[in-house]
Amino acid sequence: MIALIRLALLGFVALTVLYVLVWLYARSLRRERLEQRWEAKGRHGDRAAYVRRGMQQYERSLRRRLLWLVYIIPAMLVVTIVYLLNFT
Amino acid sequence: MMRYVKWTLWLLAATLIVATLHYNLPQHDIVRIVNTENRRVDFGENAFFWASPDVGSATAETRDVFFIQTVRPNGRPIVYRNEDTAWGWPPYFKIGSHNLQARASNLTSTAADPVWVAMRHYGWRNEFLTIFPNAISLREVEGPEVRIFPWLSLTILATLALIGLMLRQMLRRFRRRTIDPVLDEMGDRADRARDRAREAKGGFRAWLDTWRGKPRR
Numbered sequence: 001m002i003a004l005i006r007l008a009l010l011g012f013v014a015l016t017v018l019y020v021l022v023w024l025y026a027r028s029l030r031r032e033r034l035e036q037r038w039e040a041k042g043r044h045g046d047r048a049a050y051v052r053r054g055m056q057q058y059e060r061s062l063r064r065r066l067l068w069l070v071y072i073i074p075a076m077l078v079v080t081i082v083y084l085l086n087f088t
Numbered sequence: 089m090m091r092y093v094k095w096t097l098w099l100l101a102a103t104l105i106v107a108t109l110h111y112n113l114p115q116h117d118i119v120r121i122v123n124t125e126n127r128r129v130d131f132g133e134n135a136f137f138w139a140s141p142d143v144g145s146a147t148a149e150t151r152d153v154f155f156i157q158t159v160r161p162n163g164r165p166i167v168y169r170n171e172d173t174a175w176g177w178p179p180y181f182k183i184g185s186h187n188l189q190a191r192a193s194n195l196t197s198t199a200a201d202p203v204w205v206a207m208r209h210y211g212w213r214n215e216f217l218t219i220f221p222n223a224i225s226l227r228e229v230e231g232p233e234v235r236i237f238p239w240l241s242l243t244i245l246a247t248l249a250l251i252g253l254m255l256r257q258m259l260r261r262f263r264r265r266t267i268d269p270v271l272d273e274m275g276d277r278a279d280r281a282r283d284r285a286r287e288a289k290g291g292f293r294a295w296l297d298t299w300r301g302k303p304r305r
Contacts, residue, residue: 001144003140003143003175003176004175021258024258024262025261032265078179081180082181082183085180085184085225086184086187087184
């Protein structure tokens, strides 16, 4: 039981590190795309405000929520491996 | 000199990575099982190459380990251990070593009437350390010439490569979008400071020059 708890804790820590990295990366991608779109649209209005509005929309988007897959996929993978290897 | 040191270190790192992958990734052998047994093992220098006790059991200095003794199609023997990896490394999450042992015993055969099985395993056999590959799963196959394509290993390698590329991409992006602007700003500031210093110095020189008399005739 101790070993399982240790695996869960270590896994959680490792996946949290990965989650933060992917989160920062995805946000950076979105920010750059917003900056480019602002330029392409003819630079109307305040650049910072445009980007900020776009980022607020991004925070509510499905794409942002899909980041939770960083936790979900490995957990599903472990369950699948345990089943396939030991019970089929 | 430094170049050789650098290359040696790179070579060592590469060897370590390849060895780790080769040890931990699954491989298939086509073998004929000749015996299965259960033997007590006292772990010594080779303790690193043994997995964990059965899941839920106590950890001890010595314990009984299942072994599966087999012969390859070329007649040479290969002996596997059959241990739970449980929740430890490598992450096969194998908790059914007792069931696997029963299935291996069930498929025991003689040379006269062979039954061939594909043994999926990880690890190495080394006589100098007395270490054995750990059997993960087995299934019956038609004959000794069956070839099994290593889908699983290739998938794992591809995934690892993908993660590596992704990390590299993230690092590059971080450098371009976060570190470079700061460095540029610092560079600009340094340039401006230098200009100002030069100007100031120029001003001081000019002021000094005002004390010099005009060249005498």
